[in-house]
Amino acid sequence: MKSPALRVIASVLGLVLIYYGVQKMGEPADFLKSIHAYGILPTQPPWLLNLAAIGLPWLEVICGAALILGPLRRGAALLSSLVLAAFTLAILVRSFQVMGADGTAFFELAFDCGCGSGAVIIWQKLLLNGSLIAGTAWVALRARPQ
Amino acid sequence: MFRPRSLSGEVLILASLTLAVALLVNGLRGQSGLDLGRDYFPADTIASESEGGPGDKAEIGEDSGKPQHGYTSFQLADAKDYQQYLDDRDGVIFLDARSAKLYEAGHIPGARLCHHYRQDQYIPAMLEELRAADIVVIYCAGGDCEDSIQLATDLVFTHGLTQELIAIYEGGFAEWVDAGLEVRNGMQP
Numbered sequence: 345m346k347s348p349a350l351r352v353i354a355s356v357l358g359l360v361l362i363y364y365g366v367q368k369m370g371e372p373a374d375f376l377k378s379i380h381a382y383g384i385l386p387t388q389p390p391w392l393l394n395l396a397a398i399g400l401p402w403l404e405v406i407c408g409a410a411l412i413l414g415p416l417r418r419g420a421a422l423l424s425s426l427v428l429a430a431f432t433l434a435i436l437v438r439s440f441q442v443m444g445a446d447g448t449a450f451f452e453l454a455f456d457c458g459c460g461s462g463a464v465i466i467w468q469k470l471l472l473n474g475s476l477i478a479g480t481a482w483v484a485l486r487a488r489p490q
Numbered sequence: 491m492f493r494p495r496s497l498s499g500e501v502l503i504l505a506s507l508t509l510a511v512a513l514l515v516n517g518l519r520g521q522s523g524l525d526l527g528r529d530y531f532p533a534d535t536i537a538s539e540s541e542g543g544p545g546d547k548a549e550i551g552e553d554s555g556k557p558q559h560g561y562t563s564f565q566l567a568d569a570k571d572y573q574q575y576l577d578d579r580d581g582v583i584f585l586d587a588r589s590a591k592l593y594e595a596g597h598i599p600g601a602r603l604c605h606h607y608r609q610d611q612y613i614p615a616m617l618e619e620l621r622a623a624d625i626v627v628i629y630c631a632g633g634d635c636e637d638s639i640q641l642a643t644d645l646v647f648t649h650g651l652t653q654e655l656i657a658i659y660e661g662g663f664a665e666w667v668d669a670g671l672e673v674r675n676g677m678q679p
Binding site for chain 1: 497499500501502503505507508509511512513515516519522523524525526527528529530534535538589605607608634637
């Protein structure tokens with residue numbers, strides 16, 4: 345990757361990913377509960393959900409570091425965009441569930457998405473995630489093997 | 491230094507590195523890490539296996555995703571008349587299924603800490619007492635929190651307590667605080 349702009353964008357994305365990864369590491373049980381609440385992964389076999397809870401924060405941190413440092417940048421960008429897309433879809437689905445359950449308007453929706461930052465305003469979170477997905481996908485497409 | 495040229499090679503290296511680091515750190519965490527093989531959501535598992543649950547009553551709530559339980563409920567009215575509730579019964583034990591940090595910040599007076607995700611640290615020492623109790627009331631944060639139901643399911647299906655022995659305070663600590671009831675701080679029940 346020769347472009348300074350790409351390098352700067354990759355570094356910013358990397359820092360954001362590291363921040364969110366570290367936020368989720370404090371109490372593994374809390375993140376486990378968050379993943380379980382989405383109902384994306386089955387509770388059986390248990391190791392699947394448990395492994396996701398201990399692995400995803402580290403995936404964010406390691407991909408974030410790779411985005412900043414350079415080697416493996418393409419792979420890190422691709423993995424990050426896929427994980428972010430899966431999480432964003434899950435947040436969207438849960439948003440519709442909450443709206444359907446208690447009639448909250450979309451722009452007033454706020455809940456703890458398990459993203460490591462407590463309760464958040466959902467439309468803002470979706471916008472942020474959309475930007476991160478676009479950014480990481482762009483880096484994945486533009487970066488060259490180093 | 492080895493530099494993979496393919497995108498799939500990079501992804502594979504990152505995934506392997508993540509797996510290795512995550513497992514290593516989780517192992518180093520000791521008791522504060524997760525037990526990979528343990529089912530932390532037994533109420534869900536039982537409900538999905540039996541289309542029932544504890545006592546053929548539990549099922550996954552269609553609206554909230556929270557398991558609906560078949561245990562007795564401890565109600566807000568009971569909470570407001572807490573002392574009377576205790577006086578009317580022999581051997582009432584309150585269990586707080588939340589984390590030690592939340593317990594220390596405030597809990598129902600008399601409640602014992604039994605964090606659902608660290609229950610192995612607490613249950614063995616109190617198991618005989620729980621079995622001998624008249625009723626075991628379990629609560630967690632309230633709202634969407636289901637840790638009290640998961641802990642209750644473990645007590646019944648893993649530790650052999652009878653379902654009739656257990657009551658769930660669904661309103662949880664949030665309702666208790668909202669009702670302006672006494673809260674105790676620190677690690678002492």
